[in-house]
Amino acid sequence: xxxxxxxxxxxxxxxxxxxxxxxxxxxxxxxxxxxxxxxxxxxxxxxxxxxxxxxxxxxxxxxxxxxxxxxxxxxxxxxxxxxxxxxxxxxxxxxxxxxxxxxxxxxxxxxxxxxxxxxxxxxxxxxxxxxxxxxxxxxxxxxxxxxxxxxxxxxxxxxxxxxxxxxxxxxxxxxxxxxxxxxxxxxxxxxxxxxxxxxxxxxxxxxxxxxxxxxxxxxxxxxxxxxxxxxxxxxxxxxxxxxxxxxxxxxxxxxxxxxxxxxxxxxxxxxxxxxxxxxxxxxxxxxxxxxxxxxxxxxxxxxxxxxxxxxxxxxxxxxxxxxxxxxxxxxxxxxxxxxxxxxxxxxxxxxxxxxxxxxxxxxxxxxxxxxxxxxxxxxxxxxxxxxxxxxxxxxxxxxxxxxxxxxxxxxxxxxxxxxxxxxxxxxxxxxxxxxxxxxxxxxxxxxxxxxxxxxxxxxxxxxxxxxxxxxxxxxxxxxxxx
Numbered sequence: 001x002x003x004x005x006x007x008x009x010x011x012x013x014x015x016x017x018x019x020x021x022x023x024x025x026x027x028x029x030x031x032x033x034x035x036x037x038x039x040x041x042x043x044x045x046x047x048x049x050x051x052x053x054x055x056x057x058x059x060x061x062x063x064x065x066x067x068x069x070x071x072x073x074x075x076x077x078x079x080x081x082x083x084x085x086x087x088x089x090x091x092x093x094x095x096x097x098x099x100x101x102x103x104x105x106x107x108x109x110x111x112x113x114x115x116x117x118x119x120x121x122x123x124x125x126x127x128x129x130x131x132x133x134x135x136x137x138x139x140x141x142x143x144x145x146x147x148x149x150x151x152x153x154x155x156x157x158x159x160x161x162x163x164x165x166x167x168x169x170x171x172x173x174x175x176x177x178x179x180x181x182x183x184x185x186x187x188x189x190x191x192x193x194x195x196x197x198x199x200x201x202x203x204x205x206x207x208x209x210x211x212x213x214x215x216x217x218x219x220x221x222x223x224x225x226x227x228x229x230x231x232x233x234x235x236x237x238x239x240x241x242x243x244x245x246x247x248x249x250x251x252x253x254x255x256x257x258x259x260x261x262x263x264x265x266x267x268x269x270x271x272x273x274x275x276x277x278x279x280x281x282x283x284x285x286x287x288x289x290x291x292x293x294x295x296x297x298x299x300x301x302x303x304x305x306x307x308x309x310x311x312x313x314x315x316x317x318x319x320x321x322x323x324x325x326x327x328x329x330x331x332x333x334x335x336x337x338x339x340x341x342x343x344x345x346x347x348x349x350x351x352x353x354x355x356x357x358x359x360x361x362x363x364x365x366x367x368x369x370x371x372x373x374x375x376x377x378x379x380x381x382x383x384x385x386x387x388x389x390x391x392x393x394x395x396x397x398x399x400x401x402x403x404x405x406x407x408x409x410x411x412x413x414x415x416x417x418x419x420x421x422x423x424x425x426x427x428x429x430x431x432x433x434x435x436x437x438x439x440x441x442x443x444x445x446x447x448x449x450x451x452x453x454x455x456x457x458x459x460x461x462x463x464x465x466x467x468x469x470x471x472x473x474x475x476x477x478x479x480x481x482x
Contacts, residue, residue, distance in 0.1 A: 005134060007110045007201070009049035010097040013042055013060045013068065014087050015117070018348040019281050022335035023313070026363040030279070031116040032067045036288060041116045041279060042068065046075045048123050049114060055079040057100065059093040062242070066371035066474065069238055081238055085245035090115070090198070091259035092251045095211055095222040096243060098204040103226070107205040110137055113256075115198050117279050119288065125274035133201050133270040136169060142210060142261065143201040144172065146194025146269040147276050152184035155345075156278060157196040157257065159269055172267040175257055194269055196257070197276060210266070215259040221251035232475070282328045282337075282344045286311035296321075302329075309341070335361045371474040372397055373450070385462045391416075391451040396444040398472035405459030405466060407435040409443070414451035417444040440470065 017030025024030040031042040039047075049056060056079035060068050065083055072079070082096050094113055101109055112130060120126050133143045146159055155178060162173035175196065179187060187193045211219040225243035232240050252259075261267050277284055289297035295309040300319075302312035307324040314331045321329060328344050330337040339347065354362035367376045372395035379386040391397070391414075399419065409418070410432040418425055418433055419442035427433060435441045437459065445451035 005110055005138075006054050007052045007112050007130060007134070008054045008101070008106075009052060009056045010094070010111050010113045011042070011045055011049070011056060011058045012090055012093050012113060012115045013058055013064070014084065014089070014093060017117075018351045019345065020279075020285070021347050021351045022330060022332045022337050022361065025361075025365055027063070028067070028365050028367075028369060029064070032064065032071070032369075035279065035285060036119060040071060041118070043071045043075060044119070045114055045116045046071065046077050048120060048126060049112065050075065050077065051123065051127050052112075057082060057097050059084065059097055061087060065240065067369055072238065079238065080241060082241045082243070084248065085243065086249055088248065088251050088253045090256045091211070091215060091218050091254045092222055092248070094200070094207060094256055095219055096226060096241075098207045098211075099222060099226045100241065101204040102208060107208075108203050110134065111202060111204060111207070113200040113202075118197065118199070119277040119279050120274060122274035126272065129270060129272045129274070130201060132168060136165065136268050136270065137201045137203060137206070140203070140206045140209075140266060142206060142264060142267045144261070144267060144269050145197045145199045145201075145272045147197060147272055149188050149193065149195055152181060152188045153195070154179055154181050154184045155280065155284075157198075158184075158187055158193045159196050161192045161194070161269070165268055169268050169270045172261070172269050175262045194271065195276075197272065197278075198257070200256070206266075207260075210260045210264050214263045215252075215254065218252055218254065218259055221247060225251070282311070282313075282330065282339075282347070283341055285313075286328065286341075311341070332365070334366045371395075375455075378454075380462075383458055383460065383462075385457040387455045387457070389451075389453045389455050391443060391445040391453075393445060393448060393450060396473055397442055398467075398469045398474075399440060399442045400467050400469045401438055401440045402435075402459075402466050403438060403468070404461035405457045406437050407441075408456040408458075409433050409435065410454040410456075412452050412454060414445060414449050415447045416451055416453065417446060418442070419444075442471075 013031045017024035020030050023033050032040050034040050036044060056077050058068055059082045062083040062085055065081055068081060097111060101111060129145065136143045157178055158176040160173040160176060162171035164170050224247035228244035230242040279285060286297050289299060291297050296304045296307055297311040298304060299313045300315040301317055302314040303318060303320040304310055305322045307321045310321050310324045310327045312319055312321055312329045316333055319329060319331045326341050328339045328341050351362050367374055373390045373392045376388040378388055411427045411429055413429060416427040418427055420435060421439050
């Protein structure tokens, strides 16, 4: 029996996820939100590809690198982060990963490109299907995975079957963009189409040849960006690659389907018969929650009375629906969405309106992730702000100062090492200190538990850009956000 060749996962974690607002926002988008069994889609994707026992490559936004490394550490994965300076859709993202593999002398390796916005609970079936597709990828085919439609969805793209390769796979005759409802019904009745999962298996050489033929502008821009890329090791654990920003920004923003797959003649589809869902809307999220007899789906502290077909996401506080029907209700600490389920796709228009009106809830949560932990803005008023700060075990904030605000720190859990000017001292639970304006300071947690603090800021300006950094373990510039 021939040995099974190794498969190297490439996780594509781009996109802003505006259709899942208010839970998904720019600074904490869909891949990182704990949506299913208190796990994020990125974590579920990494767990799904873990059986391959090979290093993983994550193509992500520069601003989400520390969110990604946190999850990689949680699942025990090692690998490479390709940090996009700006989002350019899936074709450039896949090109970057293929160019990296090719430059490492792995032009004939097998790359499995996995977008994170999928829910595939049957990992074993998924792995078996990928291995079934392996021979086709070695034949210089671009392999995609299709789902046999179970209803006339207007939310998914479709693939039309072409001539069969064998009983288990087909050439793809053509791709079909998300259809209207009537076209979707006709496609379902034809019995010769698949839903397009957007998961691909190919060698770097095969993909790069296809890009050269069908999207040379994308390939050339990515080649320039990677030839001048900056390489470093992040936190002594993960290799980080930063494509050169100016070259990458000139790259067209196109999906791999539009740029390559719709034009290439060497695309084949292998059916996946396990459970699959594209987690692209609140209706899709709702469908993952078991319904009551009245069709209500309740998460967290949700309650419904005399209601039907209502979904309520309430992780923080009681949310009650009385006499409602066909609603989606999503509660967060600083924003609430109430929508008819037939109008939920328009939530991205709501986000656009909020951005236009400079509403911070469009882009940021009250709880803000940082490489050292996170903070939660508990209260904000004229000349003051109160934050709850959590510093991870072994983490250190930058050595910094503020020119417009002073800070009061109160430790509620753990032990803090505080640098204040020339002083270095410890603060234990129920102890506090004061950091005056213009005094250099630093906070470190060298304990075995997370450090929790309350910070009270006061001053004439409380913006996050009032920071001058002198030392930082996370490679951030001297003057930037906290």
